[in-house]
Amino acid sequence: MAETALSLFTERGYDATTLDDLCDAVEVSKRTFFRNYRSKEDVALAADSDLWSAYLDYVATLKMDGPLLEALRQALETTLSAMDPDWDRRFLATRELSETAPALQTHSLGYCQDTTRSLVKAVNGSAGADTDEVRLPLTVEIFVAAWRTASLHWTAQGGHGGRDGLMKLVEETFAKIPAALTSSA
Missing domain, CATH: 1.10.10.60 (Homeodomain-like)
Known part of the structure; x- marks a missing residue:
């Protein structure tokens, strides 16, 4: 359907x-x-839902240790690799469609907010009692912003390089986070 x-x-x-x-x-x-x-x-937006459902299911199985942002990025890489072969085409078409339909943009933002909350809960459950109530959601928001930046860039490039191109942009975007956090106005 x-x-x-x-x-x-x-x-x-x-x-x-x-x-x-x-x-x-x-x-x-x-x-x-x-x-x-x-x-x-x-x-x-089924392609979005397919990705984030699989991602949240995968994260729920992990024991979070080490730098959280890197663990979240690696989990995304694993999830992207496991998506069905046609997912990239559907995701690109979904993103392009979303750019032209305000109702989809609004729905997508609401879905992103719900998924972000679910991710905070999943990480909180797997990270133990030491999680900071400000740092954890902030880290997840940075993760989401990096993903969104990379996926929008990939969409603007017409999906160049397919899934491998998307994964490369994700990696490059995450690598730029430290410099972005200290950039001047």
């Missing part, structure tokens, strides 16, 4: 594609649609 939705949204435009159009194209009722997705925005 998500693949068909992405195709329809790309061909016709997000706003021009109705839920009825989507349900007709995949031959399901609205009831069936809502068993799988909460909204039209959720199906449009």
